[in-house]
Amino acid sequence: MVVVYTWKLNDGLIFDGLTSGDSIIEAMKAHEFPRAAVLSQDASRIKEVWPWEMLRDYGSEEEDLGDEAYRNREWGEAIDHYQHCAQALERFRESSVLEVAARCYLRSAHCALAAGRPALSLTFLRQHFLMEDASEYALDLQRVAKEYDAKFFHQTEEWLNSTNLKFEDVKFAVEYAIENPLSGRLSRAEQIVERFRARAGNEPELLWYLGRCYMSQGRWSDAHSLLAPLTPDNVVISAHLSRWQGLFSRGCGKWTPRFGAVPDDCDLDVSDAVNRGLTFLVSALYHDAREWLLFALEKSPQDPFALFGHALFLWRQGWIALAAERLKLAKDALEKYGDEFRLVQFARIDETCEARSYHFDPLYPIFNIGDCLERTRSREPFVSSAIAP
Amino acid sequence: MTGQNSQNDLHVLADSYSQLSKDQLLIELERLIEPARFKDEPSEATRKREGGGLWRRIRKKVAVVICKDRQAGGNESINSLIMAGAGAFIEEEAKIIIGTGILPGVTAAVAAAVAALLYHELQKGVDVFCEAYYSAEGTD
Numbered sequence: 001m002v003v004v005y006t007w008k009l010n011d012g013l014i015f016d017g018l019t020s021g022d023s024i025i026e027a028m029k030a031h032e033f034p035r036a037a038v039l040s041q042d043a044s045r046i047k048e049v050w051p052w053e054m055l056r057d058y059g060s061e062e063e064d065l066g067d068e069a070y071r072n073r074e075w076g077e078a079i080d081h082y083q084h085c086a087q088a089l090e091r092f093r094e095s096s097v098l099e100v101a102a103r104c105y106l107r108s109a110h111c112a113l114a115a116g117r118p119a120l121s122l123t124f125l126r127q128h129f130l131m132e133d134a135s136e137y138a139l140d141l142q143r144v145a146k147e148y149d150a151k152f153f154h155q156t157e158e159w160l161n162s163t164n165l166k167f168e169d170v171k172f173a174v175e176y177a178i179e180n181p182l183s184g185r186l187s188r189a190e191q192i193v194e195r196f197r198a199r200a201g202n203e204p205e206l207l208w209y210l211g212r213c214y215m216s217q218g219r220w221s222d223a224h225s226l227l228a229p230l231t232p233d234n235v236v237i238s239a240h241l242s243r244w245q246g247l248f249s250r251g252c253g254k255w256t257p258r259f260g261a262v263p264d265d266c267d268l269d270v271s272d273a274v275n276r277g278l279t280f281l282v283s284a285l286y287h288d289a290r291e292w293l294l295f296a297l298e299k300s301p302q303d304p305f306a307l308f309g310h311a312l313f314l315w316r317q318g319w320i321a322l323a324a325e326r327l328k329l330a331k332d333a334l335e336k337y338g339d340e341f342r343l344v345q346f347a348r349i350d351e352t353c354e355a356r357s358y359h360f361d362p363l364y365p366i367f368n369i370g371d372c373l374e375r376t377r378s379r380e381p382f383v384s385s386a387i388a389p
Numbered sequence: 390m391t392g393q394n395s396q397n398d399l400h401v402l403a404d405s406y407s408q409l410s411k412d413q414l415l416i417e418l419e420r421l422i423e424p425a426r427f428k429d430e431p432s433e434a435t436r437k438r439e440g441g442g443l444w445r446r447i448r449k450k451v452a453v454v455i456c457k458d459r460q461a462g463g464n465e466s467i468n469s470l471i472m473a474g475a476g477a478f479i480e481e482e483a484k485i486i487i488g489t490g491i492l493p494g495v496t497a498a499v500a501a502a503v504a505a506l507l508y509h510e511l512q513k514g515v516d517v518f519c520e521a522y523y524s525a526e527g528t529d
Contacts, residue, residue, distance in 0.1 A: 093438075093442075094438075095438050129521055130445065130449075138521070139517060139521060142520065142521070353435075354427055354428065354429065354435060355427070355429075356426060356431075357426045359426070361422070361424050363422065363424065363446055363447065364424065378524055385442070389424065389425070389442050
């Protein structure tokens, strides 16, 4: 039930002098590859702490709670439960598991539309279509969502020229842009905030909305410069900024890794740290992944695989523009990486499926940085099973 | 993928894949690409699942061939190709898939299997297919 991903570079160099029957272990010994010690132990530890039965039961409970909230027309609460269910199942690939997750995205899309959030509904539908074939119901939902979305888009256009712009309008424009973060929407939302700001001044809450526009456009430095001066007097903004800081710095932010922080005396090299980070990443333990990938980047800021893993983390957290920026760096770094051996190997224990391994195949985004870059540029939301098989 | 022999190969492949159901094509796609190495010989259901995963990834890419710059109601060349039947559609679309390089390094057999799956999907209507699986967006 172990799923192993192996990303070999320089095959000829790695296997030079070895016959085709030789194992990868022998090849690694022959070329004194970095240790592969972390791979299976990490995957086993994850399985022990988060076994399938436990996550299945939790996912099932969350889906039931989502259904109950749905029947009671408590749309926001229903979305939260459906998303918890989908997240609990992110590590598993058995068809019926993916069907449950796809159903959660579809129901979330319904709830978002019912709650007057068509942009969010379209994002959930894109996730649903990455997992399942389109049903008539899903397509109908998408048609209605697009219709409302177009009306809202037109509304934001009017706000650009309105002389009677209210703060509520500004908040709506920003939320709407962030929920389906197409680049035109974000720059329009930013213009609306700036227009209101010219009249209302630098109210902290308004600046917070402007900061969110910046972040969704991948402008972390601008967001930080804007909001950092407000943090001594504003607990809420301070907490949010700290959460964002945690996207880029180990040990920051409100989320703690499930398996603990990187120890101060950690002697893992870059390869091992990346392998560990990617193991956590494909096992849907994103904040653990972040710790190890950032640790690797501290040691080697241009490591293409650490950059790639970090980009996937940012994508999963919904920061698509920031992810695209990192993916570009990873792609550039990989192109300059030709002279060294590298075996990137990571694993996921999936109790719902047979043991298997995947080697490099350009059809799989987990091996294809360029493909991930294209997906983020088209603002495709993250779906675990669409990235790693 | 040039020359008379290759053209004939593609014709034969297209003819053969036009007879397969969607499930059979998913299994065939998995066999052709063999993305995963299994510890034990996988069941047909497992192959179908793997093939399904592959198809969902490929579908988004090949949707460009069908849907890019398309107006609602259609683009005549695609519509007439669908009307011409499965074999003709598969052969022509496989050539386009190979020619555009949309799936790097793709073999004729994989291109034909992908085109055959595309044919199945398009039976629900080209507009429906594009609506669901094509997104060039990134901007409005």
